[in-house]
Amino acid sequence: MYKxxxxxxxxxxxxxxxxxxxxxxxxxxxxxxxxxxxxEHIEDTWRLELQRNSxxxxxxxxxxxxxxxxxxxxxxxxxxxxxxxxxxxxxxVPEHKRRFEAxxxxxxxxxxxxxxxxxxxxxxxxxxxxxxxxxxxDVDLFRGYFNLPSGGRWDGDLKETIEDMDGYGExxxxxxxxxxxxxxxxxxKLKENxxxxxxxxxxxxxxESTFDDHILEFSIRLEExxxxxxxxxxKIATGKYCDIVVVxxxxxxxxxxxxxxxxxxxxxxxxxxxxAGAHKFGEDWPLAIKGVERIEPxx
Numbered sequence: 696m697y698k699x700x701x702x703x704x705x706x707x708x709x710x711x712x713x714x715x716x717x718x719x720x721x722x723x724x725x726x727x728x729x730x731x732x733x734x735e736h737i738e739d740t741w742r743l744e745l746q747r748n749s750x751x752x753x754x755x756x757x758x759x760x761x762x763x764x765x766x767x768x769x770x771x772x773x774x775x776x777x778x779x780x781x782x783x784x785x786x787x788v789p790e791h792k793r794r795f796e797a798x799x800x801x802x803x804x805x806x807x808x809x810x811x812x813x814x815x816x817x818x819x820x821x822x823x824x825x826x827x828x829x830x831x832x833d834v835d836l837f838r839g840y841f842n843l844p845s846g847g848r849w850d851g852d853l854k855e856t857i858e859d860m861d862g863y864g865e866x867x868x869x870x871x872x873x874x875x876x877x878x879x880x881x882x883x884k885l886k887e888n889x890x891x892x893x894x895x896x897x898x899x900x901x902x903e904s905t906f907d908d909h910i911l912e913f914s915i916r917l918e919e920x921x922x923x924x925x926x927x928x929x930k931i932a933t934g935k936y937c938d939i940v941v942v943x944x945x946x947x948x949x950x951x952x953x954x955x956x957x958x959x960x961x962x963x964x965x966x967x968x969x970x971a972g973a974h975k976f977g978e979d980w981p982l983a984i985k986g987v988e989r990i991e992p993x994x
Contacts, residue, residue, distance in 0.1 A: 698899075698988055699986040701898060701899060702965060703896065704896050705896060705897050706894040707766050708990075709766055710978075711970070713974070714894065716867075716868045717864075718864075719868075721867065723774065723775070725806065726760075727806070727807060733785075733786075736799075737785040740781070744784055751780075755779050755854075758775065758809055759775055759811075759909040760810060762774070762909070771895070775860050783809040785809075787908075810907060812908075813846055813909070813963065814910060815912060815913065816871060816872075816890075816967070817915075817968055818917055819944055819971075820921045823945075824921040826940070827941075828842045828940075829842070829932070830936060831934070832937070833934075839959065840960060841959055842961065843967060844879065845910075845964065868892070879931050882930045884917060885916070886915070886916040890913060895910065898963050908963045910963050910964075910966065913967065914967070914971045944975065946972075949968075953965075954983075
């Protein structure tokens with residue numbers, strides 16, 4: 696599979712795979728392991744964050760505590776639990792990770808990290824174009840970036856989301872479809888039975904804008920053309936979004952768009968586009984994208 700300096704594909708570990716809901720299993724996972732040091736660090740981090748933004752509020756997020764990949768049987772086991780925004784800020788943001796390391800002279804253990812878990816879905820129109828939502832200047836992070844329908848908070852009800860992550864993935868797949876509808880302000884028509892899960896990516900520690908995220912990589916077909924979608928732009932691009940950008944799902948044009956805009960596409964979003972392209976254009980296509988390398992399978 697593939698990696699860059701800022702992300703890597705965690706599942707599958709080799710080749711290309713589209714997982715059905717019946718091949719994805721969810722199990723109860725472990726929460727962040729607390730200690731006196733970590734509690735103090737979380738409290739200090741939140742104090743600093745509130746000094747910068749007094750309107751900041753805490754909220755629940757989902758944590759991927761463990762992932763088991765079975766390439767032979769083409770199945771995934773995902774162990775999930777709840778974390779929150781305070782734990783995420785304290786253990787995943789590079790600035791605060793460095794503060795912890797300097798004060799306590801050690802790095803975080805794996806069980807101390809929030810390991811936030813989200814989804815990203817690449818929408819594809821009837822006339823074979825991929826759709827990006829451009830973030831407005833009013834958001835907290837990634838202002839002006841090109842985004843996909845995604846959710847670290849899923850559709851806003853984390854308790855229900857966790858309940859849907861119980862057993863195999865059918866209910867979770869449906870929830871990811873609802874996220875797409877919500878991100879488009881319910882002004883979108885999805886084509887039935889076209890949702891594909893390509894696997895899971897994770898961001899890795901590199902630079903100041905990289906966070907510790909784990910992302911389900913989906914695509915879905917729309918029951919409308921790019922022209923039809925653009926005519927509804929004023930109803931869709933509101934709030935955190937200011938525009939819709941469509942790009943031909945064609946080998947050279949998509950590669951050109953990615954290479955010209957990688958710095959404006961969040962690291963957690965890039966893998967869904969790259970892997971969808973690999974499925975359509977072949978396993979060598981991602982190597983045309985700046986910084987993408989193959990992950991050599993373990994022997």
